[in-house]
Amino acid sequence: MKKTKLLLITLSLIGLNSSAQKLTCSDFKIGTFYIPETKEMSKYTIEVNDSIMEMTDKQDLSIKKWIVVREKNTQIEWKNGIGNGIPEYEIIEWIDDCSYRLTYDASKSELDEEKKWVNDNNGIVISKTKIENNCLYYTAAMTTNDGQKISQDGIICKE
Numbered sequence: 423m424k425k426t427k428l429l430l431i432t433l434s435l436i437g438l439n440s441s442a443q444k445l446t447c448s449d450f451k452i453g454t455f456y457i458p459e460t461k462e463m464s465k466y467t468i469e470v471n472d473s474i475m476e477m478t479d480k481q482d483l484s485i486k487k488w489i490v491v492r493e494k495n496t497q498i499e500w501k502n503g504i505g506n507g508i509p510e511y512e513i514i515e516w517i518d519d520c521s522y523r524l525t526y527d528a529s530k531s532e533l534d535e536e537k538k539w540v541n542d543n544n545g546i547v548i549s550k551t552k553i554e555n556n557c558l559y560y561t562a563a564m565t566t567n568d569g570q571k572i573s574q575d576g577i578i579c580k581e
Contacts, residue, residue: 444553445553445556445558445580446519446553447519447520447550447553447558448519449580450492450558450578450580451492451494451516452492452493452494453491453492453580453581454489454490454491454492454580454581455489455490455491455492455578455579455580455581456487456488456489456490456578456579456581457487457488457490457499457576457577457578457579458487458577458579459487459488487502488500488501488502489502489503489504490578491504492514494514495513495514495515495516496511496512496513496514496527497511497512497514497524498510498511498512499512508531509531510526510531510537511526511527511530511531512524512525512526512527513525513526513527515545517547520549520550521547521548521549521550522547522548523544523545523546523547523548524545524546524547524548524562525540525541525544525545525546526538526540526541528541540564542567543564543565543566543567544564544565544567545564546562546563546564547562547563547564548560548561548562549561549563551575556579556580557577557578557579557580558577558578558579559575559576559577560575560576560577560578561573561574561575561576562574562575562576
């Protein structure tokens, strides 16, 4: 009897696992997500002509994760939780199902010089590299008006 119960439980778990849906890019278009703050998030690459430089920003240890609330063509980001501090308002322009261009929304908040610079350089293009478990791994890249290519790898996860 115990073997039968164990077999039924095992088969049920296998059935649940095999019927679990794998996430796709579409699952990351609308909803609440988080971007964990990791050491890798402070690293980025700058490519000028044929030179490539690896750079590291000083990590803000007060930030544990970013919360992202995304609708079809907009998103709002908060540091460490919804309602903490001043949110960042962003516009999403979908390029395809797995890639989009991100710019800052000047109609919702005043932009600092860095955000204006990003917008003046045609925004940041985010492209999926893989989906694993409940997280989408991506590369964020931009080409500046003077030809520099800046990129950073990141991760965004479903809440």
